[in-house]
Amino acid sequence: MEIKVVKDILGANDQIARKNRQLFDKNRVFVVNVMASPGAGKTSVIMETIKRLKGKTRLGVVEGDISSSLDAEAISKEDVPVVQINTGGECHLDANMTAIALGDLPLKDIDLLLIENVGNLVCPAEFSLGENLRILIASTPEGDDKPFKYPLMFHEADVVLINKIDLLPYVKFNVDAFSKTIRGINRKVKIFPVSCTTGEGIEEWVSWLLGRMGKD
Amino acid sequence: MHELAITQSMLNLVLEQAEKAGAGKVGKISLVIGEMTGVVARSVGFYFEFLSKGTPAEGAVLDFTETPTTARCRDCGKEFELGEFDWTCPHCQSNNMEIIGGKELFVESIEVE
DSSP states (O other), X not given: OEEEXXXXXXXXHHHHHHHHHHHHHHTTOEEEEEEEOTTSSHHHXXXXXXXXXBTTBOEEXXXXXSSOOHHHHHHHTTTOOEEEEEOTTOSSOOHHHHHHHHTTSOGGGOSEEXXXXXXXXXXXXXXXXSXXXXXXXXXXXXXXXXXXXXXXXXXXXXXXXXXXXXXXXXXXOOHHHHHHHHHHHOTTOXXXXXXXXXXXXXXXXXXXXXXXXXXO | OTHHHHHHHHHHHHHHHHHHTTOSOEEEEEEEEEGGGTOOHHHHHHHHHHHXXXXXXXXXXXXXXXXXXXXXXXXXXXXXXXXXXXXXXXXXXXXXXXXXXXXXXXXXXXXXX
C-alpha cells in the first residue's frame, strides 16, 4: 500500500523552532542567528557588537561549537550572560539544542540574543532556531565566489557582513561583484562591509540592527 | 555532514506515518531532495541503513528524486536552471531572479505492508 506523505523532513525541527520563537516573543527578545565558515569572524563580530551596544540594550549570547568553551569564556569577560552549547560532533545548531540552552539564560533580562552557530556554510542554513534575523559573515580572504558554492546560505540570509575589508588590498575579492551576485537571488538582503580590526563599518551595522530590533 | 540529523528526522517521520497506517513494515521510501540543500543521497543511504536497524523501516528501498536549482527571471519571466558559476538569465542576461526550486527536502510517499 502506498501512502502519500509530502511532509518536510525537518518539520520536527521547524516545530520546535516555532516554540522557541513564541518564547522569544513572549519575553520580547530579538534573536540573531550568526552563521559563517570557521574563521570568518563570528566571535569578533559578536564582540564588536556587544562593545557598541552595551548600555544601549541588554545582551545575551549563545555560543555553538563542536567542542571547547574558548569563545564563551572570551565573551563572559564582557559581563554578558553567555551559554555554551557543545554539539559533540554535529556540524550545526538545531532548534532543540537551542531550546535546552535557553533554560540557562535569563530571557526576561535580555533584549538582544546573539546565537553563534557552528562554523559551516552548509548545514546551519537548513535548521531554523526560531530566530528573527539570520546573518551571514563572509570574510574577504575566503574569496568572492562563495555564493556560487553555498547558494542556500546566501539565499536565506537577511544580512551579509563582508568582514576583514582591511585586507582588501591583499586578497582577490570584488565587493561590488560579490554584492551583485547575492542581490541577484536575494532581494531583501542587507549588506555591510566591515572590519573588526579597524572598526570600519561596524557602527553602520550596529545602528541598523538597533533600528531593526524595534520592528519585530 | 548534516545527513545524519536529516536521516534521523526522515526516519522518525516515516515510522510515525507507518504506525498511523497500522503498517508493520516499510518497503520503500520516496524522497525529494533539492540541489540547494547540499544533501548527499549516498550519505543518507549510508546513515539510513545504520539508523533503521531493528525498526519497521529496516531494509526499505530509498528512492531519491533530485531537483535542480531553478530560478525565474524577474525581468523576462522565463525559468531556467542556475548555472554553477554564472547566475544570469540565459534568455535576457538579467541577474535579477527568484529561486523557485532546489530547496526541497521532503518525504513524498512510503510503501507499507
